[in-house]
Amino acid sequence: MKFGIVVFPGSNCDRDMQDALQNDLNKEVIMLWHKDEDLSMFTTDDYIVLPGGFSFGDYLRCGAIARFSPMMQSVIAFANKGGKVLGVCNGFQVLCESGLLPGTLLPNGNQQFVCKNVYIKNDSLPKALKIPIAHGDGRYYADDKVLNELEANNQIIFRYTDEFGNLDLSANPNGAIRNIAGICNKERTVFGMMPHPERATTPNLGNLDGVEVFRLFGMN
Structure with a gap:
């Protein structure tokens, strides 16, 4: 399994992602x-990864310009043929702007940039995972029709929770609707999430929970 990491002007987590995949996961x-x-x-069988950062300075809307990059046209075609794509933070925003995932990412509810550890939960995992976030526009939003489809198709892959895995509004760092931290497409080949698993894959950072995220995506 190979991993391609797309670098946009303004990407600032591309090398973090490279280090996590290459040195911590040996990919x-x-x-x-x-x-x-x-x-x-x-x-x-391979993965294309859209990393975090501020592609094109986040002008217009986050991810709105990156969506038109030549490489993104190839990524869209790759995804439409069944190729696997992961977008983290700004990469999640690019996926939504490109139409590969539904919904949008709005400014945080408190109108402030948030940088801290949070807990997220997937129903298939026995415990909540502690994963860092760092974003100013991470509030996931979609209309009720889309949200109900996401729920019905089990496309909500992560929600913000407390450390015990309980859904709690106080554990929601950005006001995301239904505490959504990450979603996937119906085919379960395109994944987007706001938290940064690549910042939690080494004992040097005191956190290996990000490895569980990559394992969930079949990237281990």
Whole structure:
């Protein structure tokens, strides 16, 4: 399994993601510049990763300009053929802007940039995971029709919880509707999440919970 990490002007978590995948998970990583288009070295067994940061300075809307990069046209085609794609933080925003995932990411409810550890839970995991966040526009929003479809199809992969895995509004760091921290498409090949699992994959940082996130995506 290979991993391609797309680098946009303003990406600032691309090397964090490379280090986590390459050095902590021992994966083959290829860095992809946003102006390039070639994904011929990847198969649908591989992953394309859109990292966090502030692509194109977050002008217009977060991810709105990155969505039109030449590489993103290839990523969209790759995903439409069944290829696996993961977007983290700004990458999640790009996925929503590109239409690969439904909904949008709005400014945080408190109108402030939030940077701290939070807890997130997936129904298949026995415990909540402690994963860092760092974003100013992480409040997931969609209309009731979309939200109900996400619920019905089990597409909500992570919700913000307390440390014991309980849904609690006080544990929601940005006001995301229904405490949503991450979602996937119906085919379960495109994944987006606001928290940063790549910042929790080494004992040097005192946290290995991010490894569980990557394992959930079949990336271990």
